[in-house]
Amino acid sequence: MSVIQKIKNIVSGDRPSVSLEDRELLEWLGITPSSRKAVAEVTYYTCLKMLSETIGKLPLKYYRQTERGRIRAAPTEAGILMTVRPNPFMTPTTMWTTVEQNCQHYGNGYIWVRTQFTPSSYGGEYHFLDMWPMQSHCVTPVMDDIGIFGGAGKLYYQYNDPRTGKQYMFRNSEVLHFKTWYSFDGFMGEPVRNILKATVDGSNESQDYMNRLYKQGLTASMAMQYTGDLEDEKVRKLKRKFADMLSGPKNAGKVVPVPMGLTLTPLNMSLTDAQFFELRKYSALQIAGAFGIKPNQINNYEKSSYANSETQQLAFLVDTMSYRLKNYEEEINGKILLPQEIENQNFYKFNEKAILRTDSKTQMENLAKAVNNGIYTANEAREYMDMPAEEGGDQLMVNGNYIPITKIGQQYKGGEGNGNS
Incomplete structure (x- = not known):
């Protein structure tokens, strides 16, 4: 379908929305989309994996603060959901890993906490039924300034389910909202990939270059010199002929006959002279540093020893994960704890010692x-x-x-x- 026809369909209503994956349409509109997703960049993927799995592997504990100090408290409905089975299809590890991955990739992570109110002669009580992580790109926070939903100045979350196409509206108290540190309004976080877009795109382009080089059998491009004047069609045929005979791993070391009067001159581009690998390594360290990931965690052991790696693991907990864990704990304790639990000084806390075992x-x-x-x-x-x-x-x-x-x-x-x- 042509670009003009696509635009006509949008205007006529035959196509109600524009797909951000439609590369031809975006280029026609003057938008240059990235050729690859950020997740395809190996350093970005490794950082995303490291942060998500770290949150997923830390056990969540339920405590009570007493005069004698902190003691383990009896489990509650919400605690059982967060530590045993949040819903019929997920384990707690899967839920926390999914939320952190959404949070780092999109800037915000959400969990819908489904509850049920049971009335009684004393007023009633809430029961926690299950918890569901929501895909962040399908969630839109809405501030009700004029009281459309029954309360002015309250925050709601609109969720468009990509599987069913249905739209839901949740109250602020029903959604656990986790965000990155980069936020100027305190409501929405920004993902690292937006800040480092140029760096991630550059790293993707360098990987594309290496892929093309491998496909060519690690052979350099060539300049074809000939005597006289040839028609464009004949030039294209010559280029195609020698490209098929010289490029690709199957043609490595192959002897190619060249007609008299025709010369093939390799255009050598040394990766060493261009400091290609040094630049790639520098870009990887920049991306990892933005996530708070230490060099040894992206397999950079140039200046690492056993003791140094152990120190970097401790620094990762102190410099990176302590903020993330405090963010999670405050949101969980602020929305999951019932008034009686707060009065009894109960609280949830992640056991960070799980990643420091020797x-x-x-x-x-x-x-x-x-x-x-x-x-x-x-x-x-x-x-x-x-x-x-x-x-x-x-x-x-x-x-x-x-x-x-x-x-x-x-x-x-x-x-x-x-x-x-």
């Missing part, structure tokens, strides 16, 4: 030190190792030779008094 020897040494110095009970250490509790293991133990710092020296005074009497 080798078994170091782990056992750390647990032994914690138990011997009264930080962990034996049963707490056993729980950390996924072992059952034992009788008598809930007592804190310390070395009997330890004394409070305020009583240092008093043990000698008693002995001196007995000796003088």
Whole structure:
């Protein structure tokens, strides 16, 4: 179908919307679309995978703050959904991974929390039924300034289901909204790919160049020199003939006969002289840095050692994931906790220690030190190792030779008094 016919269909209503994937139409309108998606760029994909999987692998815990400190609280309906089965088709790992991937790629991630109100003589109560991640590009936040939906100044979320074509409107309290740090209004986040569009597109173009080079059998382009004047059609036939005989892996090392008076001169372009790989590596580090991903996490081990990689993993938790986890925890605690839970000082928290586990020897040494110095009970250490509790293991133990710092020296005074009497 021609571009003109497509535009006529849009105007007449035969085609109600313009597809952003229609490359011919976009180019006719003066819009130059990217030849490849950002996800096709390997560094971008790796960063997206790293952040999404990290959120997915961290267990979500439910605690209560007491006078004695933080203790594990009894699970609730919402807690069971977020830690066992959010809906019939997903695990919690899948749900959190999907939300973070949408958040990083589109700037915002959404979860619809479906609830049901059960009336009673005391007013009734809400029950959590299930949770569903929504595709971010199908969600539109709507601020009701004049009270069209029954409340002026309230925020709603419009969701266009791509599978059924139906449209839904959810209240702010029904949607968990997670966003990136890059937001000037505090409502909507911006994705990294919008900020680094030129860098990601440039990296995609360099990959396209390498793909074309491989398809040509790593042979350079050539200049064809001939004597006299040839018609354009004959020139095209010559170009096509030698292109078929010289390009591609199957023609590597092949001897090609050249007619007298015709010369083929390779146009050598050295990747080393052009610093091609150095530039690609620099672009990869720029993309990773924008996501907060460390060099060793994108397989750049040039300046890494075992200790250095472990330090980078800790820096990744502190510099990158601590903000993301705090963002998630605040949104979950702000919309999932019921008034009674807030009054009891209950809260949800991700266990970030799951990505800091060391080798078994170091782990056992750390647990032994914690138990011997009264930080962990034996049963707490056993729980950390996924072992059952034992009788008598809930007592804190310390070395009997330890004394409070305020009583240092008093043990000698008693002995001196007995000796003088």
